[in-house]
Amino acid sequence: MGDMGVGDVGDTGSASGRITAAAFHRAAGVAEWRVTATGPQAVFSATSLAQAAGLVAPIVAAAERFGVQPDIDVRPEAVVVRIPDRDFEGIPEAAPGFAADVSEAAAELGLVADPSRAQSIGVYIAQHSEADVRPFFLAALGYDPLGDTDAVDPLRCGPQLAFNPIAGDRPARGRSHFDVFVPADQAQARVDAALAAGGRLADGSRPPYWWSLASPDNHGVDIAPWPDTDE
DSSP states (O other), rough: OOOOOOOOSSSEEEETTTEOOHHHSSTTTTTTOOOOTEEEEEEEOOOOOOHHHHTTTHHHHHHHHHHHOEEEEEEEEEEEEEOOOOOOOOTTTTTTHHHHHHHHHHHHOOOOOOOGGEEEEEEEEEEEEEOHHHHHHEEEETTTEETTTTOOTTTSOEEEEEEETTOOOOOOEEEEEEEEEEGGGGHHHHHHHHTTTEEEEEEEETTTTEEEEOOOTEEEEEOOOOOGGGG
16 A cells, blocks of 8 residues: 555644544535545436536535535536545545535435445555656656655546555566555445455455455455545
8 A cells, every 4th residue: 555545634623624534424414425545525426418517516616615626527427526635634624514515416406426436546656665766657647746655647637656665675676556445335345346356365454444456367456445434
């Protein structure tokens, strides 16, 4: 696992105006939302692009009302609304009010929440302890640095990258795996599906924080629900 994820702050907030995932979930009106490594998000199923697009104006109004800067992904099948963690400092304390207003607007438009589809993807780049490959990936992908070890798509469309050294590994042997951040109530089902599809449990010592799986040819995937329950 990399350093991707919402920041560790106090249980209800901090001087910087941030809250934890646990505090977010305790707020009223956010039952349809989940927290992944990139922050809170909700998925509302739609029957058409026009129906999905109808939620944009209420989202913008709520964003202005609460001072939140969301990401909105509008498609014919669904609207995905994210409150991105832009700086590793945690969830804005205004996020629950924004989320509740968006959920209310979605219900009025007949959009049905589907928390099972909430997720974010990260790629963990394992590098030799004496190497620094982040500059290469920043240049090749057009990404921006985030913190000391990560890299992000400036528009937050592509997966977040985390770079961490491997002690004792030989140089010039890069190794990577995917981090799949899912809601806590969906993690076991995702693990079971991957195992049924031919995967194996490579490391089962960290549930319920994450499960380390391997594909039949040994590519790594971590199923990681921990941001959704972070205290």
